Amino acid sequence: MSAHPTTPTASLGEMHASVAVPSGGHWWFRLLAFLGPGYMVSVGYMDPGNWATDIAGGAQFGYLLLSVILLSNLMAIVLQGLSARLGIATGRDLAQSCRDHFSKPVNLCLWLLCELAIIACDLAEVIGTAIALKLLFGLPLLMGAIITAVDVVLVLWLMNRGFRALEAFVIALLLVIFACFAIQIALAAPPLHAVLGGFIPRAEVVTNPHALYLAIGIIGATVMPHNLYLHSSIVQTRAYPRTDPGRRSALRWAVTDSTMALMLALFINAAILILAAAVFHANGRTDVQEIEQAYELLAPMLGVGIASTLFAVALLASGINSTVTATLAGQIVMEGFLRLRIAPWARRLITRGIAIVPVVIVTAIYGEQGTARLLVLSQVVLSMQLPFAVIPLVMFVGDKARMGALVAPRWLLGLAWVIGAVIVLLNVKLLVGFFGG
Template identity: 55%
Template structure:
């Protein structure tokens, strides 16, 4: 049983650093709260999402778009719970786990979370490297090594404060979103088939592996730790009315940001279905998707836009991944190291498997590694979701702001659904029943 919550703030360099106007319009206050969910949302459109969305669209057409929509709804629910924990309890998820669980359990959760962060960073390494390769012709192995230099970008942004970092990330998100508006226009999808796929969901054994990859790419465990910390960057009075207002603004922030992320992911899957599945093209690597876009769509612009969006997605995700790593290490272990050192450690652990796979299997191996990294993330999800639902449902931790019964039931239903899917996939893999290309 747990020690009481300690007073050490989460991410002290940005804690309570953004003021909230006491007066002014509703929109002005909403703008002051806007930001944390956008930093979180970039993890929902990182290169790992690209791989699962492209494979899902190329192999199964529009069939799995309902999985994306369901995953997005679950993400909004879970990120809202994460924000509530940080706002009402004043603790990020890692700190809450350390305070409540025994040390062996807490350390186990820390290790699992670090594995998830490395798996996520692996996707960012590969995505950024492939983007550099497609745009500038840099050899893939060299591009992977170059990605280690993004620590300089992180250091530059941190010197300008959290609001400037949020603005930079939002800019990258907007670029990715605009790129896919153009891609959808060029791809000319059949919208009636998209609506039909959402209205009549189906999930076959053949598509389960990719479906769980989509789930792992959309609902990311480290984002639950990240969001519970970032909401504490706002300076909120601890009165009941102000806390309730902050929760409302954070909910709007999450809904808008994550629905934007859903649009990007849906656009990737729809583009893949409209271009590749429709023409019978089997995509086994992202560079192949890039190369075949131009002849199938009819313009080289589509391939260039694809590569730019991929590079922006990789770079935006790498920044938030580093913040999540800091939060997890400080929260679980109470150890603070310099952000650039933390970045290099995580990136080094991600680069090693990337280089090995590229050397042994070439570019096709990187695509398979991207999909695998997202499935690994899905397997880590229950170890973040269960503590999150437990803490936000506890009156001991949340007081009168604990989850109401309906929200508690819905949250446990989501947790149970994700756990059941993971068990099903594990049974299929162990029984060699899972169809893979």
Template identity: 60%
Template sequence: MDTNTEIEQPAAKRSWLRSSSSISLEEVNNTVSIPQNAGFWRKFFAFAGPGALVAVGYMDPGNWATSIAGGSRFGYTLLSVVLLSSLVAMLLQTLAAKLGIVTGKDLAQATRDATGKKMAVFLWILTELAIIATDLAEVIGSAIALNLLFGIPLLWGIVITTLDVLLLLLLQKKGFRIIESIVIVLIATIFVVFIFEMIAARPDVAAIFGGYVPKLEVVTNSGMLFVALGILGATVMPHNLYLHSSIIQSRQYKRDEAGRREAVRFARWDSVFSLTIAFIINSAILILGAAAFYGHGLQVSEIEGAYELLSPTLGVGIASTLFAVALLASGQNSTITGTLAGQIVMEGFVQLRISPVLRRIITRLLAVIPAFVVTWLYGSSGTGDLLLWSQVVLSLQLPFAVIPLVKFTSDRNKMGSFANGAVVKSIAWVATGLIVVLNVFLLGYIIITGHAFG
């Protein structure tokens, strides 16, 4: 039976509200076939897909805002933050996939089992805020893209973005593999656009390599640290950890030790490959900001400003249009993963299932309202600030997802022989400690001063 087809669902499953089963994302769980006795590449392509859906969150419009701001204000310096964030992301996403494969539970389900109902509800609320922040970036990014491409006013663009509910429903009816394929095509579009624009910007190659070397001023310069934390929040996104631990279970690997070990291995390859593409794109965006704007003495913190200045500074007439096309592709990609993550955390933390339609409407409205109000009051400059702040919100939420993930995957009682080894455990806890310390510092600064770094 095709569990993705609404017609074949029992009547109880078509209601707006229902109790959650113990199966993570039941509609797609164990639905994508894996060829047996096949070669490496055939199996890799069968397992590939979840990594692409996760990678979407690492190149959404929020990343664009922080990377462009970082490149235009500080040149190539923050490339080291992009690199470090990407390496941390690869490690954490691999751990999230391993948790789902080995335990048969997603991160939200495992956290609820370990903490109890009250704490699970608290963590669910925090995670929902992170998903809303992600959706907010998508709403603003898509509205800006529509404005740049077709001249649609931002307010109307924000209203139009609520209609992507219909797009998601159509894709869900076609099956999970179709969703993954469309996402991969959109990622490829973004990749090609930014490689072209980065080359057209003629960046300083030596400065690029120098930018990947960590520098002390990143943490001593308050303005640089704020943008760096925004990049961290935009790159290592908390809802992606819940998403990956669930959608990896869509593969029909054998649910025994040998089958799980093979699934973990291919999930690792899938994650590293997809997140390497995301790393290249994020680097290209920051490099573009540095070469096109910083090199000309221009500071650009808004996507619209980047659009207007790209063609003149690069001397390529189509550069700005391609930039807007990639932005629209990025916004639509994020629609899919945000909805899936919302469903996973709601079912996992509070064991509540609602219709994907209602789920999408609720999340989208919670993101549309602040975007609409800020745009109404402050215009495009307000949406730019809102984009940056949405990424800081994501950064602040990270520890509540990362700490349980590292703890669970290091626990031999839960993971058995799949538990993290000493080296992986040490690196994971160091990365977690770094995330926590930076977030505590950021939160303390905002509380004491009443504003963010500038």
């Protein structure tokens, strides 16, 4: 099993090394050239699947679980840094590296698990976008879910315009989400000392079983498995010199980009929880757990009509944004594991079609309340897949024969194994809790 096949196929084909990187000039221009992949990855850390856990956490426990959001974000920064390291050092994405290293049956299992995770993520996007369309335009949830299939046209148009167009679209929507929450936080005016105190870890997170369950849910919903495949591929869209000094420089800029982007994701996730704490928990509404409940209560409790609209606009932007990155991740995984290349529009329609079916069935049988449970189930499915992405990644970045000069140092490798173990243990606990009722 060779680490480098004789005829390697470039990840993402025509987009590979398509973004120019200046060799000289001010450092600012090199940073701008590398700005983008981190923001595309950060989308997965604030998708609609995160909203329910953040809202419930803030409503029930105030600012207590902000420390958990911070911890999960720090874990994400380390893992995404390793993902970028793998792509830059080897010229192979995580799916291709798995194909190079593991046997056919193992690769087939890993591919199926990853596809399941992408469908689960897409399920959360369908539900989130459909809820946003219902809140903003009064569309029935079922109709909203079917309308989400049209986004294939948007994705196809963006992909035809080049990788920079994709990145610009994603960053623009992230700025919309950021602005919506910045205004809402200003309207809610949470006490600064309570917010800052929430970032300090406290024993109650572990000793209170309800807080612990929500904490596990937040971590499970934050670190997305398909993001590790995605990042290892899209960092290679930069046309940096494929030499040891060129790769080292590229890694520095790529990690800077992803760290900055994930700090934005930290702000947005924290803002959802802070908003729930300042508006619901502070007024005794600890029962708020669902996105629609939050929307209905925000305007009357804040006394500002636009608050609920801003919330729904941010949710819609989050759902649309996740569509772009899920499509790319699906393409990378299919090409990497199977060397099977199909048109992006066909890939998008298949994935979205599979995701829409359970939403339609559940809405038809259980009504719109059933979709909230389906949203939770999608996060559980993602949690189940996470170890199968994290463990191979950490294995590969510690392999000197594969990584060469960019092999992960021992301290980083040790930290990554600890993070991997924590995530696996917490997700096992989440699964036991979920299936044990």
